Amino acid sequence: MKSETFFTVEMPYRERMEIRRTVYRGGDGPRVAVVAGIHGDELEGLYVCHLLAAWLEELQRNSPSALIGSIELYPAVNTLGLDTLTRGVPVFDTDLNRAFPGSPVGPLPSRLAAALMSALSGSALVVDVHASNIYLREIPQVRINQEFDDTLVPLAQGMNLDLIWLHGAATVLETTLAHSLNSCGTRCLVVEMGVGMRITPEYCDQLVAGLLAVWQEMGVLSPDTLIPAKSHTPLIADDSNVHYLNAQTSGMFIPTASHWTDVRRGELLGRIVSPFRGDILSEVRSPVDGILFTLREYPLVYEGSLMARVMARKGEKQ
Amino acid sequence: MTAPVREGFDIPCHEIGPKSSYPAAAFVAGLHGDEINGVFILSRLADFLNSVEAGKYPELRLLKRVLIIPAVNVLGVNLRTRTWPFDKTDINRMFPGSTTSETTQRIAYAVLEATKRAEYRIDVHTASTDFEEIPQVRLYGPTADEHESARLFGFQAVMERTFSPVFTTTMMCSWKVWPGQSFVLRVGQAGTVQLEHCQRVFRALVSFLGRVGILEGVQIAVEDEEVCFFDKPSAFRVIAEKAGTFVSDRQVGRWVSVGQELGYIYDSFGGNVIEKVVSPVAGLLTGIRRHPLLFEGDLILRVNRKS
Numbered sequence: 338m339k340s341e342t343f344f345t346v347e348m349p350y351r352e353r354m355e356i357r358r359t360v361y362r363g364g365d366g367p368r369v370a371v372v373a374g375i376h377g378d379e380l381e382g383l384y385v386c387h388l389l390a391a392w393l394e395e396l397q398r399n400s401p402s403a404l405i406g407s408i409e410l411y412p413a414v415n416t417l418g419l420d421t422l423t424r425g426v427p428v429f430d431t432d433l434n435r436a437f438p439g440s441p442v443g444p445l446p447s448r449l450a451a452a453l454m455s456a457l458s459g460s461a462l463v464v465d466v467h468a469s470n471i472y473l474r475e476i477p478q479v480r481i482n483q484e485f486d487d488t489l490v491p492l493a494q495g496m497n498l499d500l501i502w503l504h505g506a507a508t509v510l511e512t513t514l515a516h517s518l519n520s521c522g523t524r525c526l527v528v529e530m531g532v533g534m535r536i537t538p539e540y541c542d543q544l545v546a547g548l549l550a551v552w553q554e555m556g557v558l559s560p561d562t563l564i565p566a567k568s569h570t571p572l573i574a575d576d577s578n579v580h581y582l583n584a585q586t587s588g589m590f591i592p593t594a595s596h597w598t599d600v601r602r603g604e605l606l607g608r609i610v611s612p613f614r615g616d617i618l619s620e621v622r623s624p625v626d627g628i629l630f631t632l633r634e635y636p637l638v639y640e641g642s643l644m645a646r647v648m649a650r651k652g653e654k655q
Numbered sequence: 656m657t658a659p660v661r662e663g664f665d666i667p668c669h670e671i672g673p674k675s676s677y678p679a680a681a682f683v684a685g686l687h688g689d690e691i692n693g694v695f696i697l698s699r700l701a702d703f704l705n706s707v708e709a710g711k712y713p714e715l716r717l718l719k720r721v722l723i724i725p726a727v728n729v730l731g732v733n734l735r736t737r738t739w740p741f742d743k744t745d746i747n748r749m750f751p752g753s754t755t756s757e758t759t760q761r762i763a764y765a766v767l768e769a770t771k772r773a774e775y776r777i778d779v780h781t782a783s784t785d786f787e788e789i790p791q792v793r794l795y796g797p798t799a800d801e802h803e804s805a806r807l808f809g810f811q812a813v814m815e816r817t818f819s820p821v822f823t824t825t826m827m828c829s830w831k832v833w834p835g836q837s838f839v840l841r842v843g844q845a846g847t848v849q850l851e852h853c854q855r856v857f858r859a860l861v862s863f864l865g866r867v868g869i870l871e872g873v874q875i876a877v878e879d880e881e882v883c884f885f886d887k888p889s890a891f892r893v894i895a896e897k898a899g900t901f902v903s904d905r906q907v908g909r910w911v912s913v914g915q916e917l918g919y920i921y922d923s924f925g926g927n928v929i930e931k932v933v934s935p936v937a938g939l940l941t942g943i944r945r946h947p948l949l950f951e952g953d954l955i956l957r958v959n960r961k962s
Binding site: 346347348349350351354424428430435442444445448472511512581583586587588589612613637638639640641642643 | 656657658659660737741742743755756757758759760761783819820821894897898899900923924948949950951952953954
């Protein structure tokens with residue numbers, strides 16, 4: 338195990354910002370990477386990196402030859418954001434995941450993006466772990482731009498997650514890490530799970546099992562290495578079967594349905610209420626039979642705030 | 656729109672001049688709540704045009720309808736935040752918007768609907784709170800008409816830029832789908848009112864309205880400076896090779912010579928001079944850093960060389 342600094346910059350008053358990765362080198366097999374903390378309010382991926390580090394360190398102690406390739410962990414890319422509870426890059430007020438592929442000369446987020454691109458380029462597989470935001474809870478899922486679905490869906494199928502969401506190409510998403518890596522031939526999967534500023538240990542365990550399984554399949558880990566069993570098979574969603582529920586009015590959203598449960602068309606999912614009055618401002622009902630895979634975590638809503646997403650099961654009549 | 660625990664809110668606008676189904680000119684500012692120069696300029700323009708309509712300037716006549724939205728991000732202006740304060744999203748990354756999606760997308764949709772049919776559409780911005788830009792027209796992939804009309808503001812600098820993917824959800828990009836001409840103005844820095852810049856831009860907007868035939872009777876001053884068109888390769892940037900405290904008393908909009916001293920970087924702890932900052936070329940100082948604290952690699956200033 339080796340800790341390396343892949344980007345460093347001098348700050349105005351006597352400090353340096355250093356962004357580190359942890360590298361586990363085995364043999365000449367494929368090189369893979371996990372990236373987390375691009376958004377400073379998303380912590381799920383940091384815990385995933387810890388669990389992987391703990392598992393790999395035990396592997397190196399007990400069975401050092403089992404690691405055939407190399408595994409790189411980038412747990413805290415937006416170091417200053419994570420240190421200060423800030424989603425974007427502090428001072429620069431920039432969403433780092435809209436700064437890729439970046440440039441060696443330019444604003445700090447752009448240089449950091451370029452350094453990360455350079456560090457990851459050539460990996461056999463990169464997994465970029467996100468945790469929704471502070472407003473919404475997400476079931477563990479892989480999100481794939483349909484531009485790259487041929488190569489990425491087979492990998493995502495083995496990731497032990499609950500959902501694969503294929504989304505249409507949006508030009509603005511070309512500035513993400515995943516799109517930039519996939520465009521230059523380095524395969525990258527985006528995982529979304531949990532909620533911002535919190536850790537969901539069972540989701541993290543689930544993803545770790547999936548990562549180890551995929552890496553074993555790729556030849557990063559020897560075939561006889563004992564890894565946790567997979568227990569989840571993903572459903573497939575795309576723009577045709579995902580239904581968004583946005584708030585009709587402002588107030589407090591109080592859910593009545595549980596996350597990741599089957600719901601029926603017309604079923605009550607929650608209510609919008611006022612803290613000033615006793616009546617109910619709006620009822621939120623499912624538009625279809627399906628699965629409630631996104632549920633609002635932060636109660637206050639403005640008109641238009643997303644409260645839930647329901648996925649109709651593919652092939653089922655609505 | 657309603658709000659969770661306060662009164663409902665709206666985005667007020669001025670509609671001035673003869674009634675018509677859509678405005679001849681639409682002015683928008685304050686998509687970012689901290690860009691106060693634009694809010695101030697457009698509120699002053701509204702006051703002026705309302706005075707014209709009230710007959711206080713008998714030599715002037717408003718021939719066509721003008722729409723002015725001094726601030727789109729109303730709560731952001733009141734709370735001094737660039738983004739929409741509730742969810743910290745950038746309204747100028749939400750276009751073309753929609754009537755059924757997130758709050759900021761609904762706001763974007765409403766602003767686009769109100770402005771998109773105007774013959775001339777002008778979106779006023781500033782740089783960030785860290786940097787000061789010369790008042791300028793920014794053209795993004797301009798049509799021949801836009802290229803020609805950009806001169807009519809009479810600014811020293813017209814900056815020509817190409818669209819990057821990150822701009823595809825901006826209001827300017829949505830405007831360009833529609834017939835008519837679209838311009839972004841960038842004026843000074845965020846977080847303050849820079850009176851000299853604001854007065855200059857106010858005069859420029861009145862001149863523009865006169866030149867395109869919307870405001871009759873405007874006395875157009877003969878410009879004492881030519882309008883320079885600058886493309887990206889004409890820009891020479893000075894980047895901080897070391898971190899520290901940058902201090903300069905230079906003003907944007909001045910012509911500088913190669914090697915001319917423009918500021919100093921000091922060691923923030925030791926107080927000693929680390930670097931003398933000089934102009935890399937002879938040209939127009941079009942932007943300079945105003946926040947003193949520098950990270951290594953930060954942009955300090957930009958000089959544009961005349962082609």
